[in-house]
Amino acid sequence: MPPPGPHRATVIWLHGLGADGHDFEPIIPALRLPDSLGIRFLFPEAPVRPVTINGGMEMRAWFDIESVQRDTGVNREHLAESVAGVRSLASLEAARGIPSDRLVLAGFSQGGAVVLRAATGAGPAGEPPIRPAGVVALSTYLPVTDSVAPPPEPPPPIFRAHGSFDPLIPVHFAGASCRALTKVGWAVEYHEYPMAHQVAEAESRDIGIFLRRVLATSPAGGDISA
Numbered sequence: 001m002p003p004p005g006p007h008r009a010t011v012i013w014l015h016g017l018g019a020d021g022h023d024f025e026p027i028i029p030a031l032r033l034p035d036s037l038g039i040r041f042l043f044p045e046a047p048v049r050p051v052t053i054n055g056g057m058e059m060r061a062w063f064d065i066e067s068v069q070r071d072t073g074v075n076r077e078h079l080a081e082s083v084a085g086v087r088s089l090a091s092l093e094a095a096r097g098i099p100s101d102r103l104v105l106a107g108f109s110q111g112g113a114v115v116l117r118a119a120t121g122a123g124p125a126g127e128p129p130i131r132p133a134g135v136v137a138l139s140t141y142l143p144v145t146d147s148v149a150p151p152p153e154p155p156p157p158i159f160r161a162h163g164s165f166d167p168l169i170p171v172h173f174a175g176a177s178c179r180a181l182t183k184v185g186w187a188v189e190y191h192e193y194p195m196a197h198q199v200a201e202a203e204s205r206d207i208g209i210f211l212r213r214v215l216a217t218s219p220a221g222g223d224i225s226a
Helices: 025-031 076-095 110-120 171-182 201-216
Strands: 009-014 039-042 048-051 057-060 103-108 134-138 158-163 188-193
Touching (some): 009 076, 009 110, 025 201, 076 110, 103 110, 103 201, 110 158, 134 201, 158 171
Parallel strands (some): 009 103, 134 158
Antiparallel strands (some): 048 057
């Protein structure tokens, strides 16, 4: 989704399990972002593959998953492939003139797990994590906790949001993920909403506030008022 004016920043937004790249397009107006930020939204799509937790049914999935269990329930090879895809998209944006400090990684549910891994885990050859302006991780969890890399200084802020009544990814997974990240120095802003596995109106408002803050104050953008 192109920006209304000059392209000054990019948000890479990954959908959840079984959804597609159009899933979060309708949320953009609810974020109430000023045109002056010049944000281009990218909504990549996961490949179609059998998903074990859903009885082997084929659907769009960033990785196969056997159970919602940290470190053991996910297919790490698939997860690494999806993280590599996020890294490739970030590199393409850099080639367009959008450096990492004008980039936000966002994702919902399984997509959120991928962006958390991309933002806080080292690459396959030991390369440091992507250093975005910020991370938006919604109704998700940190899928791999045994190799969280230490953050750069200052740490990119991570907006974590979860529903108190989420039946798919219980809210205690959000707490465990936040603790695993803050333990090594990542800056996590945790928000909890009275909702299930979804995005609420108040959450959309808070995401918009977060995006305005991290993109309006990053070096290339100067200070842009909403």
